[in-house]
Amino acid sequence: MTVVRAAITQTTWTGDKESMLDKHEQFARDAKEQGAQIICFQELFYGPYFGITEDPKYYDYAEPADGPVVQRFAALAKELGLVTILPIYEEDQPGVYYNTAVVVDADGAILGSYRKHHIPNLDKFWEKFYFRPGNLGYPVFKTAVGPVGVYICYDRHFPEGWRELGLNGAQIVFNPNATKPGLSNRLWEIEQPAAAAANGYFVAAPNRVGTEDNEYGDLAVTFYGSSQFVDPRGNHIGDLGSSEHEEIVIRDLDLDLIRQVRNEWQFYRDRRPDSYTSIPKP
Secondary structure (H helix, E strand, O other), X not given: OOEEEEEEEEOXXXXXXXXXXXXXXXXXXXXXXXXXXXXXXXXXXXXXXXXXXXXXXXXXXXXXXXXXXXXXXXXXXXXXXXXXXXXXXXXXXXXXXXXXXXXEOOOOOEEEEEEOOOOXXXXXXXXXXXXXXXXXXXXXXXXXXXXXXXXXXXXXXXXXXXXXXXXXXXXXXXXXXXXXXXOHHHHHHHHHHHHHHHHXXXXXXXXXXXXXXXXXXXXXXXXXXXXXXXXXXXXXXXXXXXXXXXXXXXXXXXOHHHHHHHHHOOHHHHOOHHHOOOOOOO
16 A cells, blocks of 8 residues: 655745745644655745735745745755645746746655646736746656646636646646635535546645735635545545634545546546547637
């Protein structure tokens, strides 16, 4: 039996970048003390969720994918022997920014990045002001705990990317989020379980929690946490995280279940890509 102990975290904005970095370093240390082998933080983990407004001051949160934040946590990953997924605001070059997750292996090696493909432009999710659409495909990273993929927040509404990650060999897909109440409440109940079941892999979805009124006052939304792990049958693994408080959610994932489920349900054998003629069309 191949069991991976995985951690996801949820918290709210403290009010400054340095304390957020310190908080997440402590999350990593606490998770490791509890036996975690891999950890993923929430979307844009070291800042506020700045899509609430359109303000160029937040461009200052962007850093290169091998910049100071990633280097700090790569060193920590090596110290702890902890695979670490870092959802950052990436600066590719001045004026070219992406919503990115950098994957760092347990030895501190930076394995690569995933850039969020689907960029919303909705009330209080004005992300097109901040991000270009991702252009690195749907990579799967060969980490110390197995093949890992990433799909970020709004991406989860699009089943095609989930499938791409499965076809590329992902066994665990991390889906970091900044999700608030509304239509998404129902989607939060069904989308990750549906993706896990349809693709026969594990899904781990951290979400922000709490109200960032220390940054946005009356404009602030309340993120509902409820971070979740889902198995390849579409079942939640343990309870969801708190809907109100910061938390590290840690679960054991039996990777042998992937083969068992895929042998029971031959979705990969029976899919008909030759018949899906409308999908490649714009």
